[in-house]
Amino acid sequence: MMQQPSPNGVPQQMAAPPPTYDQQQQNQYLQYQQQLQQQQWMLANQQQQQQQQPPPQQQQPYQYQAQPQAQPQQMYYQQQQPPQAAAAAAQPQYSAAAAAQPGGADGVCTLWIGDLQVWMDEQYLMNCFAYTGEMTNAKVIRNKQSGQSEGYGFIDFVSHAAAERALQAYNGTGMPNAEQNYRLNWASPGAGEKRSDGTPDFTIFVGDLAPDVTDQVLQQTFSPHYPSVKGAKIVTDMMTGRAKGYGFVRFGDEGEQVRAMHEMNGKYCSTRPMRIGPANKKNTGKPAIP
DNA sequence: CTTGAGCGG
Numbered sequence: 001m002m003q004q005p006s007p008n009g010v011p012q013q014m015a016a017p018p019p020t021y022d023q024q025q026q027n028q029y030l031q032y033q034q035q036l037q038q039q040q041w042m043l044a045n046q047q048q049q050q051q052q053q054p055p056p057q058q059q060q061p062y063q064y065q066a067q068p069q070a071q072p073q074q075m076y077y078q079q080q081q082p083p084q085a086a087a088a089a090a091q092p093q094y095s096a097a098a099a100a101q102p103g104g105a106d107g108v109c110t111l112w113i114g115d116l117q118v119w120m121d122e123q124y125l126m127n128c129f130a131y132t133g134e135m136t137n138a139k140v141i142r143n144k145q146s147g148q149s150e151g152y153g154f155i156d157f158v159s160h161a162a163a164e165r166a167l168q169a170y171n172g173t174g175m176p177n178a179e180q181n182y183r184l185n186w187a188s189p190g191a192g193e194k195r196s197d198g199t200p201d202f203t204i205f206v207g208d209l210a211p212d213v214t215d216q217v218l219q220q221t222f223s224p225h226y227p228s229v230k231g232a233k234i235v236t237d238m239m240t241g242r243a244k245g246y247g248f249v250r251f252g253d254e255g256e257q258v259r260a261m262h263e264m265n266g267k268y269c270s271t272r273p274m275r276i277g278p279a280n281k282k283n284t285g286k287p288a289i290p
Numbered sequence: 291c292t293t294g295a296g297c298g299g
Contacts, residue, residue: 112297141298154298188297207292235294246292280293 107160110187111167114152129155134162151238154187172216180241181214202257203279207246210270218247221269226260228253248279
């Protein structure tokens with residue numbers, strides 16, 4: 001089976017890579033790292049605003065901390081480019097709909113990213129989005145005391161358009177070295193789809209979902225029939241990254257929510273029939289009566 | 291595994 005890199009249980013810090021990786025991959029990885037750093041360096045130079053990054057060979061400014069939990073993944077990432085991301089990068093298209101987007105009008109260049117696992121650090125995010133060539137910074141929010149990731153972070157881009165491109169291309173696609181999809185959204189001001197006063201969400205619970213159903217798939221299952229669909233969310237286990245097999249769909253219109261509960265119940269999403277009910281905890285549109 | 295751990299400096 002799999003060989004353990006550290007037979008004596010000593011956590012390998014930033015030491016030699018495990019023998020399970022061959023030299024070729026290591027070299028590719030190192031080359032990739034240098035490319036990334038150079039890209040970053042050039043970007044920083046272009047803008048002439050960030051302090052100059054020291055040449056490659058420099059280690060990351062932040063320090064790793066010994067973590068009690070076993071890390072399910074290795075720290076070595078392989079280059080991976082989502083097909084849509086490739087397309088977006090190849091032909092940058094400035095959608096006219098940008099102004100209508102939630103994060104739209106103003107020049108928000110930052111994306112919020114959630115559902116991060118504890119081992120997904122800045123370096124990891126760099127790798128993920130460096131391919132766009134338009135990312136300027138990545139940050140993981142950590143607990144000040146424990147130093148552990150809070151499970152979300154922020155990614156800055158050179159422009160609002162660049163951020164939107166990344167959002168469209170990456171959101172919902174698979175993350176490298178993880179069994180989960182990107183969960184991206186516009187960062188704070190006037191943010192994407194959270195609670196908004198005066199515009200209540202009418203949410204349904206959708207259970208019995210196949211493991212391959214993503215936010216997008218679920219939303220697209222409903223949106224053609226119900227124009228008021230605002231979004232869909234598959235619930236995933238943060239620790240394992242596995243989908244829990246259920247999710248939620250939010251409607252802007254209560255009538256459509258009710259209709260969907262009747263009409264779509266038992267209908268197929270991907271490979272399995274959905275089980276639909278009203279959502280309880282958050283926004284059902286009907287506030288609980290004390 | 292059936293009711294969402296989602297906004298910093």
